[in-house]
Amino acid sequence: MEIAVAKGDGIGPEIMEAVLHIFKAAGAPLNYQFVEMGKWVFDKGFGNGMTPEAKSTIEQLGILFKGPMETPKGKGVKSINVTARKTWNTYANKRTFQTLHGVNTVFSKAGIPIDLTVVRENIEDTYGGIEHQLTEDVAISRRIITRPGSEQVIRYAFEMARQKKARRVTCVHKANIMKITDGMFLNTFHKIAQQYPELTVDDIIVDDLCMKMVTRPESFDVLVLTNLQGDIVSDLCAGLIGGLGFAPSANIGDNICIFEAVHGTAPDIAGKNIANPTALLLSGIAMLQHLGLNATAAKIENALLYTLEQGFHTGDFGDKATAALNTTAFAEKIIAHF
Amino acid sequence: MEIAVAKGDGIGPEIMEAVLHIFKAAGAPLNYQFVEMGKWVFDKGFGNGMTPEAKSTIEQLGILFKGPMETPKGKGVKSINVTARKTWNTYANKRTFQTLHGVNTVFSKAGIPIDLTVVRENIEDTYGGIEHQLTEDVAISRRIITRPGSEQVIRYAFEMARQKKARRVTCVHKANIMKITDGMFLNTFHKIAQQYPELTVDDIIVDDLCMKMVTRPESFDVLVLTNLQGDIVSDLCAGLIGGLGFAPSANIGDNICIFEAVHGTAPDIAGKNIANPTALLLSGIAMLQHLGLNATAAKIENALLYTLEQGFHTGDFGDKATAALNTTAFAEKIIAHF
Numbered sequence: 001m002e003i004a005v006a007k008g009d010g011i012g013p014e015i016m017e018a019v020l021h022i023f024k025a026a027g028a029p030l031n032y033q034f035v036e037m038g039k040w041v042f043d044k045g046f047g048n049g050m051t052p053e054a055k056s057t058i059e060q061l062g063i064l065f066k067g068p069m070e071t072p073k074g075k076g077v078k079s080i081n082v083t084a085r086k087t088w089n090t091y092a093n094k095r096t097f098q099t100l101h102g103v104n105t106v107f108s109k110a111g112i113p114i115d116l117t118v119v120r121e122n123i124e125d126t127y128g129g130i131e132h133q134l135t136e137d138v139a140i141s142r143r144i145i146t147r148p149g150s151e152q153v154i155r156y157a158f159e160m161a162r163q164k165k166a167r168r169v170t171c172v173h174k175a176n177i178m179k180i181t182d183g184m185f186l187n188t189f190h191k192i193a194q195q196y197p198e199l200t201v202d203d204i205i206v207d208d209l210c211m212k213m214v215t216r217p218e219s220f221d222v223l224v225l226t227n228l229q230g231d232i233v234s235d236l237c238a239g240l241i242g243g244l245g246f247a248p249s250a251n252i253g254d255n256i257c258i259f260e261a262v263h264g265t266a267p268d269i270a271g272k273n274i275a276n277p278t279a280l281l282l283s284g285i286a287m288l289q290h291l292g293l294n295a296t297a298a299k300i301e302n303a304l305l306y307t308l309e310q311g312f313h314t315g316d317f318g319d320k321a322t323a324a325l326n327t328t329a330f331a332e333k334i335i336a337h338f
Numbered sequence: 339m340e341i342a343v344a345k346g347d348g349i350g351p352e353i354m355e356a357v358l359h360i361f362k363a364a365g366a367p368l369n370y371q372f373v374e375m376g377k378w379v380f381d382k383g384f385g386n387g388m389t390p391e392a393k394s395t396i397e398q399l400g401i402l403f404k405g406p407m408e409t410p411k412g413k414g415v416k417s418i419n420v421t422a423r424k425t426w427n428t429y430a431n432k433r434t435f436q437t438l439h440g441v442n443t444v445f446s447k448a449g450i451p452i453d454l455t456v457v458r459e460n461i462e463d464t465y466g467g468i469e470h471q472l473t474e475d476v477a478i479s480r481r482i483i484t485r486p487g488s489e490q491v492i493r494y495a496f497e498m499a500r501q502k503k504a505r506r507v508t509c510v511h512k513a514n515i516m517k518i519t520d521g522m523f524l525n526t527f528h529k530i531a532q533q534y535p536e537l538t539v540d541d542i543i544v545d546d547l548c549m550k551m552v553t554r555p556e557s558f559d560v561l562v563l564t565n566l567q568g569d570i571v572s573d574l575c576a577g578l579i580g581g582l583g584f585a586p587s588a589n590i591g592d593n594i595c596i597f598e599a600v601h602g603t604a605p606d607i608a609g610k611n612i613a614n615p616t617a618l619l620l621s622g623i624a625m626l627q628h629l630g631l632n633a634t635a636a637k638i639e640n641a642l643l644y645t646l647e648q649g650f651h652t653g654d655f656g657d658k659a660t661a662a663l664n665t666t667a668f669a670e671k672i673i674a675h676f
């Protein structure tokens with residue numbers, strides 16, 4: 001199987017190298033086409049952060065595996081990640097958040113297990129970037145929610161929930177204030193829910209959800225949200241398990257899917273071989289599952305979980321009393337645990 | 339001193355009674371004008387949830403102390419709370435979140451102290467309710483941010499931060515996506531910040547803030563936000579200290595200030611004398627401070643904190659092994675600790 005790979009910026013190349021090394025050692029039957037995409041490509045003069053060759057390779061292969069990318073500075077310049085999601089209509093963003101033994105948080109210490117899946121609409125909302133300055137003193141942004149856009153992400157969430165026999169599917173919204181836009185999203189949710197009678201469904205206002213997410217996160221399972229609320233809630237959920245360094249992300253479209261690390265590019269530690277490859281590896285495992293390579297995915301996942309559980313860690317987390325491994329050594333430990 | 343009091347809906351009347359009883363016992367030099375406001379008033383046919391007499395009394399006295407109010411159901415019907423904020427241009431919403439000994443959370447158990455003040459713009463943003471359905475399939479909401487609106491809330495936050503010698507004032511935003519609207523808010527923040535050179539200021543993207551808020555909440559102090567992001571982050575912060583039942587809220591305007599409990603009306607337990615009056619009491623303490631009645635405020639606050647610390651509690655929190663007090667008994671305990 002052939003997939004497109006974009007190493008990204010900052011720590012991107014070194015964590016990608018570590019992950020592909022693990023894939024190889026696990027015998028993943030994958031071939032890679034490395035594509036030019038990222039802030040470094042933007043800097044070469046490609047406004048959307050990718051070369052035309054990169055674009056056509058990705059469109060031909062249908063799967064992009066990518067490292068973190070820096071958002072270029074400047075007026076009117078868009079995030080490369082957001083542009084990619086829009087370009088290929090990856091309408092659903094799926095992020096899973098699970099307690100990882102060995103990654104200590106206040107929740108793990110309190111014995112509260114985290115097992116959450118956030119499905120976020122990935123294109124609409126204020127991410128449309130339809131904004132203008134009406135006068136010197138007044139700025140307006142248009143928040144657009146469409147029924148077809150809501151339908152496709154909600155349907156995706158329900159199909160996924162059915163497959164994983166979810167305990168609960170919760171629509172998160174602010175329809176008490178945004179009665180028409182979030183009202184449309186919420187109504188669409190309940191309409192589609194009727195086709196999944198075996199699932200427990202409910203809805204909750206986003207502020208209330210955020211309060212409950214830090215008091216009883218174990219009561220939630222699958223969450224479906226509009227784009228910006230989904231962005232905020234995703235990061236909150238990431239915090240519950242130790243941060244974005246431990247959260248995989250998949251952007252799902254009908255023709256193209258993007259699996260990515262969504263943490264920063266950490267320019268301060270780039271090139272030092274000390275970055276944590278876990279989020280990218282977890283995204284890679286999600287990609288292997290998506291490709292039907294379930295045995296390879298399980299082999300790597302089990303080794304990763306075991307490695308973390310044994311207390312091996314990079315410098316950004318884990319027991320400060322034990323020595324941190326560098327990126328390469330951490331990858332080797334995982335391989336040793338196959 | 340004379341203030342307007344609206345008992346609110348559901349558990350509102352009984353927690354208000356408990357709080358006013360505590361005020362009386364503490365010798366607070368206050369007279370009350372009880373005004374008709376709430377869902378029950380809406381149900382009597384007053385569309386904005388208050389009688390004309392209530393409105394003019396509140397405008398004459400300038401201070402409203404209110405219990406929780408239910409949002410009436412129905413198309414085009416607005417939240418009574420939100421209508422009140424708009425009617426009197428209470429442009430800043432201030433909520434403080436502090437670890438309360440006796441109220442156990444995963445953070446208190448982990449020894450992580452919470453001491454946060456959220457200052458939220460209270461009128462603009464999608465709370466303007468400017469929404470329409472363009473076609474059967476497309477809904478649009480306008481998010482409006484103005485410079486004067488941003489200025490007044492940001493200035494309020496800085497004045498408050500100066501007074502309390504804040505460690506840090508942080509502007510929270512999503513200006514990487516809403517470049518023009520949140521860009522205006524963020525620029526206004528940094529411009530006004532220059533007039534407060536003694537304060538440490540910085541800014542952070544809202545999703546990143548939410549992640550850090552659950553991993554290292556102790557690193558934040560005063561947060562300034564636009565309306566909806568402020569709504570979400572406020573509830574997240576409330577969760578960190580045990581929930582909305584422990585968070586005071588003040589709506590600040592130039593002519594009128596509203597001190598309120600922002601938790602729900604809990605219709606299921608209304609009239610049973612078992613509700614927790616703490617959030618309303620904390621809002622009342624903030625009101626006493628606002629009125630310059632600092633000694634009375636301190637007397638009540640110390641007694642409340644001591645009562646909680648000693649393990650006294652209503653049925654919604656505290657050690658399950660010890661008997662819960664009812665609302666009246668809890669109030670009496672506080673009074674006994676003056």
Ligand SMILES: CC(C)[C@H](C(=O)O)[C@@H](O)C(=O)O
Pocket residue numbers: 071079081082231234262514515545
């Ligand atoms: C980088 C940023 C534009 C992006 C977003 O807001 O979607 C990020 O926060 C994410 O969650 O992938």
Ligand SMILES: CC(C)[C@H](C(=O)O)[C@@H](O)C(=O)O
Pocket residue numbers: 176177207409417419420569572600
């Ligand atoms: C009741 C609701 C409209 C309100 C809001 O969204 O502002 C509430 O959540 C609050 O924070 O006071």
